[in-house]
Structure formats: structure tokens, C-alpha cells
Amino acid sequence: MTLALLSAGGGNALDPPDASGLEQDLVTALRAAGASEVVRLGDPGSLRALSRRAHDANQRVLICADNLVAHASLLRTLATEPGGRSTALVVADPAGDLRDDRGKLLPAQPGAGTVRYLGALCVAPADLPTLEQVADRPDLLSALLDAGVVPVATPVRLLRATQVRTSSELAEARAEVAAVDEEAARLRLAVKERDDFFTTYAVSTWSPMVTRAAARLGLSPTAVTWLSVLLAGLAALAFWQASRPAMVAGGILLYLGFVLDCVDGQLARYTRTFGAFGGWLDTMADRAKEYAVYAGLAAGAERIGLPYAWPLAITAILVQTVRHMTDSWYGALHDEAASHPRPRPAGGVGARLATASTRVQGEAGSAAYWLKRIVVFPIGERWALIAVLAMLADGRVALGAVAGCGLLAFAYTLALRSLRSLSMRVGVLDKVDTGRHRDDGPLVRHLLAGSFEAPLLCAAVGVVASLGLVAALLFGWAEPPAPVAMGVVALLILAAALPARARHDGPLDWLVPAALRAAEYLYVVAVGRAGSVAASVIFLLLFTLALRHYDLTARMEKCTPAGRGAGPLVGWEVRVVVLAVLAPAGHPTLAEAGLAVVVGGSFLWRAVADWRRT
Structure with a gap:
């Protein structure tokens, strides 16, 4: 549900009947956008109170200038942003004072703008405390930007929206809106730009x-x-x-x-x-x-x-x-x-x-x-x-x-x-639960983790060692089952645990999760090659590991909860240790098939349990 507010557009010279008719049109459009309540914004104190009430109820607040003429679909788009983020209605304008950077709305230096704000803004529950703090300012979007809020840019594209100040402008804007087949435009807008x-x-x-x-x-x-x-x-x-x-x-x-x-x-x-x-x-x-x-x-x-x-x-x-x-x-x-x-x-x-x-x-x-x-x-x-x-x-x-x-x-x-x-x-990896996205298990979290300040270097050592072992086995430089080489490489991979507690804030530390995946997957291939494991079994283990790791990134990209998989019992280091122990002991197929069952089963259990709750 959404709480909608009508704010003053500023500088209006509309005739009273036109102003009243426009307001009624906006109320109807806001209702169609999903607003559970539509009120006219009064003093800053009322905005603070409304923001606090919406935050407590986990509702979005849709703020719309009272002189906006727009297709109702645009307001609904604002109110239904899929990631639950704040968003603002904009139109392309090289003379604008804002810029659209990868869909994010940011202030622009003079002469460097790409879009212009059109007077409609939807504030997500997470940003409502900030809205409450800047309620005294008349330019709410600029105030939110100054306070660090980064809204999603919602462009007009095929539809129409404009702010009017005179009755003639109102008539012209209504004619432009009526000239567009809104249904056809919505269908075309459903296609990625x-x-x-x-x-x-x-x-x-x-x-x-x-x-x-x-x-x-x-x-x-x-x-x-x-x-x-x-x-x-x-x-x-x-x-x-x-x-x-x-x-x-x-x-x-x-x-x-x-x-x-x-x-x-x-x-x-x-x-x-x-x-x-x-x-x-x-x-x-x-x-x-x-x-x-x-x-x-x-x-x-x-x-x-x-x-x-x-x-x-x-x-x-x-x-x-x-x-x-x-x-x-x-x-x-x-x-x-x-x-x-x-x-x-x-x-x-x-x-x-x-x-x-x-x-x-x-x-x-x-x-x-x-x-x-x-x-x-x-x-x-x-x-x-x-x-x-x-x-x-x-x-x-x-x-x-x-x-x-x-x-x-x-x-x-x-x-x-x-x-x-x-x-x-x-840096970016330090802004999240680093251990979860590294896929650290109990051995790293409670035993091996250190604060060595080189997370990418340690992970890269594991990648090079695993790749070298795979190459040695493929070209006959090492004879299967190569237990000593497999043990040494496992230790080099486990060295990636040493910086687990360090801040992963380096400009290249965003590569750490991928490097850990590469080191582990290559080690799986090496163990399979050394132990003559059926290639289909190796593929199956890699398939289940991929699902596990895509689950982590998909939840991050879709802004969904971490779920019950936040504290894994079998992290990357546990899997490497299992392979390093069982493969030289003569059970490589059992090790890889067993891990495929455990990893695949735990992924399915977590997925079903988490999404049944939603």
C-alpha cells in the first residue's frame, strides 16, 4: 500500500475550476497507482508526521506536485518499483540539473545534466527517516539527494508528463496525454529500453x-x-x-x-x-x-x-x-x-x-x-x-x-x-556480509579466519595453484592420483581464509568471490581428473555449486532477504577439505557425488523453506 501526498507545484496561475479539476484527476490517478490514502500536504510538521506514520506501517510515500499532468501508468510505475527503492519521475533534458547514471538519479554539475525532475517522487520505507529530517525544505528531491538518498530514475519515455502553470498549458498537456495510446505504450515500455x-x-x-x-x-x-x-x-x-x-x-x-x-x-x-x-x-x-x-x-x-x-x-x-x-x-x-x-x-x-x-x-x-x-x-x-x-x-x-x-x-x-x-x-564487498558472499563455512569463521590484508592475493594464489594442478594432470606432468600435489594445492586454496576478517575494501576486492569460486571449481576438476571420476559426476557437482552461488548473488541483486542460508554448515573450505581427504584415500567419486547431494539438497531445502515463507 502507498500513502500519497499532493504538494504545491509553485507559481500556478490556473483558474479555480481548472485547478480543482486537475486535483481531482490527480487523486484518481494516485488511487489507480495503489494509494490507500491521498492527502494534501500542509506544513512541514504534517509531512514529518505522515512520514513517521508511513514508516511505522512499512508503506511507501508517493509525493506528487499538484500541477502535474501525466498518464496514470507513470504514477503506478513509481509506486511499484520492484526493488523497493525510492524513485523519481524524470524526462530527458540536456539542460537539466540531474543525471541518470545506470538508472540512478544523481546531482549534476552545470552543463552536465541529462534529465529533469517532473514533480513526482516515491519514497521507500527505508528512506522515510531521511525524508522526515528534510521535511522543512521545499525542494524535497534535492534535499534527499543532498542527504545521500539515491533514487531510481523513472523516465517518461513513450508516455507523457508535464507540470503546468496556466490554463492554456493545462489544456495543451491534456491534449498531449490523450493523443497517446496508453495501453499500447505500456506494452511497448514492458520491453527493456x-x-x-x-x-x-x-x-x-x-x-x-x-x-x-x-x-x-x-x-x-x-x-x-x-x-x-x-x-x-x-x-x-x-x-x-x-x-x-x-x-x-x-x-x-x-x-x-x-x-x-x-x-x-x-x-x-x-x-x-x-x-x-x-x-x-x-x-x-x-x-x-x-x-x-x-x-x-x-x-x-x-x-x-x-x-x-x-x-x-x-x-x-x-x-x-x-x-x-x-x-x-x-x-x-x-x-x-x-x-x-x-x-x-x-x-x-x-x-x-x-x-x-x-x-x-x-x-x-x-x-x-x-x-x-x-x-x-x-x-x-x-x-x-x-x-x-x-x-x-x-x-x-x-x-x-x-x-x-x-x-x-x-x-x-x-x-x-x-x-x-x-x-x-x-570498495563494495565491505558493504555487505562479506563472509556470506565469500561462502565461508565454520572452519573459516571459527578457526582459520585472520586479518591478513590481502584477500584478493590469497584467493588468486588458490586459483593459480588449482589451474596449475589441472594443467599438470591434463598434460601428464603429474601422474594420477598425485596425492602430494593435491594436498599442497588444497593448503594453498585454504590460505584464502587468512584474510577473511580483513576489510575487503580494495578497488579490486570485488573479484574475491569469483576468485574463490574459480579456485574451488578448478580443484573439483583436478580431483575428478586425478581420481578418474566420471565427467558427468564432476559436472553435476559444479552444477549444484553454481546454483548455491547464484542463489547468493540473486538475493543480492533482487534485494531479497538473505534467508536461512546465511550461516552455511558446508562452506568452500569444508568442501575443499573433504575432497583433499577422501580423494587420496581412494574415494574421489564418493567425495564428489556426496558433495553434489549435500550441496544440491541444502540449496533446495533452503530455497523451498525461504520462499514458502514469502
Whole structure:
């Protein structure tokens, strides 16, 4: 529920009948936006009292200027921000005094503005104490920005909104609003404003029709997500069957599953139906579907006698998971840098890269823009590549292409983002429960943790050691089962526990979770190789570990509660110790299969328990 306030627009010269009619229109629009109560703002004391009451009731406060003419859908968008954050209505304006940085609204230096505030603001419960403190100021948005609140920018885009001061302006604004087909605009606005190349031209051109049909059928976004999972599962089964008709059918099913994967988000935005579970499920389903397809391709290639398919699937899942960990934390780092910028060195490589990236992003539709979008190998391009190569060639070729392109994209993004993060000079991992996102278990938390001031260095040592062991086993430099080498590498990985209590606030410490994932996953591969564990079992363990770690980042990205998994009984160090002990003792398959059951079972139990409560 939302508490709505009408504040004075300032400088109005509306005729009394027009002013009264406009206010009635706004009250109707605010009610349609979900306001449980609409009141006119009086003195600052009344605003403080209302803010306190809304905070106690965990309600949002929607503040709207009384001279605003706008589509009701815009006010509903403000009041239903899916992350539960404060948001403000803005319009693109190079002469504005605000700037939109990755969807965050920030003050701008003179001449550097990109947007202008339109007089409608929704304050989230977490920011209401700040609103109470700045209630005396007439410019509430500027006051909130000065106090450190970073609202989400809600752009007008295809709809219309303007503040009026005379009756003639009111008539003109109403005519502009009436001229727009609000329903059609809402449907088009449900599509992401900027998406990847394949999604933009092969999906979003017709997916709004599917979105509208799903809405008319009364389907929820979660139901569409499950349908997408079903199609991807059928595609994986078709790839496993591996005949040419089955491979063609699998490619088509994979494409249709991706269309539905886009539709679930579009449907949520179109109907303004958001939920913590839906956002989390969408993220988790994307990864589970993709990795199930990898398994189907590998099993199908093995079925028709093609070697090395499972190692390629293992490479693909390892690279994609570690890369996605860097994607999540770089996004968090970029948001932190935008919200709390620090002086950057003039002329540095990172600063020049940031300037070049901003310039290319502003050239939407250009060759450079699309190249920048494609080179990072996003999900649409991955699924398109898999579908085409599976239909034209075989599962091994498709997996080889995904693994190769994934490695190139990882190298590209890691190098450029590292340089840019050095120029940002902010930390992000220290702003959260560091141990939970490191996936530390009881051995680290209660026994091994120290304050050694080099978290990334220690994690990187583990990555290099694990990678070296895998290479030694693959090229015959070490003979399986190599118990001494495995023990030494395990100790080097465990060295990442030494800085567990240190502040992870370095400019590159956002890479620590990804480095820990890489070290552990490579050690799983090394143990499997040394112990002649079936490649499918190795893949299964990596799959369950990926689900566990995606759960952590999905909850962070979707602003959902940490849940009951905040204090894991089996952290990364426990799993490494189990592998290091059981594998040399002659039980590598038992170790990896057992860990897959434990990790997968605990993930499912936590997920079901947490989301049943929501």
C-alpha cells in the first residue's frame, strides 16, 4: 500500500475550476497507482508526521506536485518499483540539473545534466527517516539527494508528463496525454529500453504480442518462467537424443524457451506484478536452464560416440559461472561508484575507458554500440549460438563454441573492468556480509579466519595453484592420483581464509568471490581428473555449486532477504577439505557425488523453506 501526498507545484496561475479539476484527476490517478490514502500536504510538521506514520506501517510515500499532468501508468510505475527503492519521475533534458547514471538519479554539475525532475517522487520505507529530517525544505528531491538518498530514475519515455502553470498549458498537456495510446505504450515500455543484439531483433520485435496474450490469459510472470523452464528442459532432452531431427527440434525449443524467458520480465513490467520470489526464480531459472542444456549437449555427443564433449561442458559451466560472479559484483561496484563517487585520476587508463564506454553507450544502434554489446557474449547470443550450431552440427561443436567464446568474453571484460575499477577507487564487498558472499563455512569463521590484508592475493594464489594442478594432470606432468600435489594445492586454496576478517575494501576486492569460486571449481576438476571420476559426476557437482552461488548473488541483486542460508554448515573450505581427504584415500567419486547431494539438497531445502515463507 502507498500513502500519497499532493504538494504545491509553485507559481500556478490556473483558474479555480481548472485547478480543482486537475486535483481531482490527480487523486484518481494516485488511487489507480495503489494509494490507500491521498492527502494534501500542509506544513512541514504534517509531512514529518505522515512520514513517521508511513514508516511505522512499512508503506511507501508517493509525493506528487499538484500541477502535474501525466498518464496514470507513470504514477503506478513509481509506486511499484520492484526493488523497493525510492524513485523519481524524470524526462530527458540536456539542460537539466540531474543525471541518470545506470538508472540512478544523481546531482549534476552545470552543463552536465541529462534529465529533469517532473514533480513526482516515491519514497521507500527505508528512506522515510531521511525524508522526515528534510521535511522543512521545499525542494524535497534535492534535499534527499543532498542527504545521500539515491533514487531510481523513472523516465517518461513513450508516455507523457508535464507540470503546468496556466490554463492554456493545462489544456495543451491534456491534449498531449490523450493523443497517446496508453495501453499500447505500456506494452511497448514492458520491453527493456536497451537489450542485446539478438534479443532486440529476434525476440523483442514480436514478444510483446506474447506478453499481451499471457496477460489476457491471466498468466503470472512466475507461470511463464516455469513454461520457459519446461521448454528448455525439453530442448536438453532433444539434444541428448542427438539425432538430426531431435537436434533441430531442440534448437527450436531452445529459442522458444528464450522468448518466454524474455516474456516473463515483460509481463511483470506490463502488469506491474513484482515479487521477491519471481525475481529470484527468474535469475536462478536462467542459469539452471542453460546448464541443463550443456548437460544435454554433452550427453548427446557422448551417445553418438563423440569424445571430449563432457570436458567442454565442464569448461563452459566453470567459465560462465565465474564470469557471472564478476558481472554481479562489478555491477554492485559500479552502482557504489555512481552513488558515492570519489575523485578519479585525470587521464588515467581507467578514466579514458570509462569515457569511451559512455560515448559508445550513447550511440545506440551504431556498429560500435552493438559490437560492445555482442563481445561480452550475453545470454541471447549464447542461446542463439547453441541453437544454430546444434541444428547444423552437433553438441560437441556447440559446446566448444560456447566455451571458446565464453573464455574470450571473460578475458575482455575482466581486463577492462579491472582497469576501470582501479580508477573508481571504491570498495563494495565491505558493504555487505562479506563472509556470506565469500561462502565461508565454520572452519573459516571459527578457526582459520585472520586479518591478513590481502584477500584478493590469497584467493588468486588458490586459483593459480588449482589451474596449475589441472594443467599438470591434463598434460601428464603429474601422474594420477598425485596425492602430494593435491594436498599442497588444497593448503594453498585454504590460505584464502587468512584474510577473511580483513576489510575487503580494495578497488579490486570485488573479484574475491569469483576468485574463490574459480579456485574451488578448478580443484573439483583436478580431483575428478586425478581420481578418474566420471565427467558427468564432476559436472553435476559444479552444477549444484553454481546454483548455491547464484542463489547468493540473486538475493543480492533482487534485494531479497538473505534467508536461512546465511550461516552455511558446508562452506568452500569444508568442501575443499573433504575432497583433499577422501580423494587420496581412494574415494574421489564418493567425495564428489556426496558433495553434489549435500550441496544440491541444502540449496533446495533452503530455497523451498525461504520462499514458502514469502
